[in-house]
Amino acid sequence: MNYNITFSEEAEEDISKAYQWYEDQREGLGMEFIEAVRDAAKNVGYNPLFFSYRKENIRGYQIKRFPYLILYFIEVDNVRVISVFHMSRNPMA
Numbered sequence: 001m002n003y004n005i006t007f008s009e010e011a012e013e014d015i016s017k018a019y020q021w022y023e024d025q026r027e028g029l030g031m032e033f034i035e036a037v038r039d040a041a042k043n044v045g046y047n048p049l050f051f052s053y054r055k056e057n058i059r060g061y062q063i064k065r066f067p068y069l070i071l072y073f074i075e076v077d078n079v080r081v082i083s084v085f086h087m088s089r090n091p092m093a
Helices: 009-025 029-046
Strands: 004-007 053-055 058-062 068-075 078-086
Touching (some): 004 009, 009 078, 029 058, 029 068
Parallel strands (some): 004 078
Antiparallel strands (some): 053 058, 068 078
Protein backbone atom coordinates (compact mmCIF):
# COMPACT_ATOMS: atom_id res chain seq x y z
CA MET A 1 0.00 0.00 0.00
CA ASN A 2 1.31 3.42 -0.90
CA TYR A 3 0.56 6.11 1.63
CA ASN A 4 -0.31 9.68 0.71
CA ILE A 5 2.44 12.09 1.69
CA THR A 6 1.86 15.66 2.82
CA PHE A 7 4.47 18.20 3.86
CA SER A 8 3.95 20.75 6.61
CA GLU A 9 4.69 24.40 5.84
CA GLU A 10 7.79 24.09 8.02
CA ALA A 11 9.04 21.08 6.02
CA GLU A 12 8.44 22.91 2.74
CA GLU A 13 10.39 25.88 4.08
CA ASP A 14 13.23 23.55 5.16
CA ILE A 15 13.38 22.11 1.65
CA SER A 16 13.29 25.55 0.03
CA LYS A 17 16.15 26.85 2.18
CA ALA A 18 18.28 23.75 1.55
CA TYR A 19 17.55 23.97 -2.18
CA GLN A 20 18.70 27.58 -2.28
CA TRP A 21 21.85 26.85 -0.27
CA TYR A 22 22.84 23.96 -2.56
CA GLU A 23 22.00 25.96 -5.68
CA ASP A 24 24.25 28.79 -4.41
CA GLN A 25 27.07 26.27 -4.03
CA ARG A 26 26.75 24.90 -7.55
CA GLU A 27 24.12 25.43 -10.21
CA GLY A 28 22.00 22.29 -10.51
CA LEU A 29 22.92 20.93 -7.08
CA GLY A 30 19.70 22.33 -5.63
CA MET A 31 17.68 20.29 -8.15
CA GLU A 32 19.71 17.20 -7.24
CA PHE A 33 18.68 17.81 -3.63
CA ILE A 34 15.02 18.14 -4.64
CA GLU A 35 15.23 14.85 -6.56
CA ALA A 36 16.78 13.15 -3.53
CA VAL A 37 13.92 14.46 -1.37
CA ARG A 38 11.38 13.14 -3.90
CA ASP A 39 13.05 9.72 -3.91
CA ALA A 40 13.10 9.69 -0.13
CA ALA A 41 9.42 10.62 0.03
CA LYS A 42 8.58 7.77 -2.36
CA ASN A 43 10.47 5.31 -0.17
CA VAL A 44 8.73 6.55 2.95
CA GLY A 45 5.34 6.46 1.24
CA TYR A 46 5.88 2.90 0.09
CA ASN A 47 6.71 1.53 3.56
CA PRO A 48 6.64 4.17 6.33
CA LEU A 49 6.50 1.56 9.10
CA PHE A 50 9.93 0.23 8.12
CA PHE A 51 11.88 3.25 9.33
CA SER A 52 12.81 3.69 12.97
CA TYR A 53 11.31 5.92 15.62
CA ARG A 54 13.30 9.02 16.52
CA LYS A 55 11.04 10.21 19.33
CA GLU A 56 7.61 8.99 20.46
CA ASN A 57 5.56 8.58 17.24
CA ILE A 58 8.02 10.47 15.00
CA ARG A 59 10.00 8.39 12.50
CA GLY A 60 12.99 9.39 10.43
CA TYR A 61 14.44 8.64 7.02
CA GLN A 62 17.91 9.78 5.96
CA ILE A 63 18.04 11.29 2.49
CA LYS A 64 20.61 9.59 0.29
CA ARG A 65 23.68 11.64 -0.66
CA PHE A 66 22.69 14.66 1.42
CA PRO A 67 23.02 15.00 5.22
CA TYR A 68 19.31 15.56 5.78
CA LEU A 69 16.69 13.61 7.67
CA ILE A 70 12.98 13.54 6.92
CA LEU A 71 10.91 13.43 10.11
CA TYR A 72 7.34 12.21 9.78
CA PHE A 73 4.44 10.54 11.50
CA ILE A 74 1.70 8.27 10.20
CA GLU A 75 -2.02 9.11 10.28
CA VAL A 76 -4.09 6.14 9.04
CA ASP A 77 -3.11 6.08 5.32
CA ASN A 78 -1.28 9.43 5.29
CA VAL A 79 2.35 10.25 6.04
CA ARG A 80 2.81 13.76 7.41
CA VAL A 81 6.33 15.16 6.94
CA ILE A 82 6.97 17.68 9.69
CA SER A 83 10.63 18.51 9.09
CA VAL A 84 13.49 18.09 6.65
CA PHE A 85 16.53 19.07 8.63
CA HIS A 86 20.31 19.06 8.38
CA MET A 87 21.63 16.27 10.57
CA SER A 88 24.16 18.50 12.33
CA ARG A 89 21.20 20.27 13.99
CA ASN A 90 18.96 19.04 16.78
CA PRO A 91 15.43 18.61 15.34
CA MET A 92 13.88 18.00 18.74
CA ALA A 93 15.16 21.24 20.30
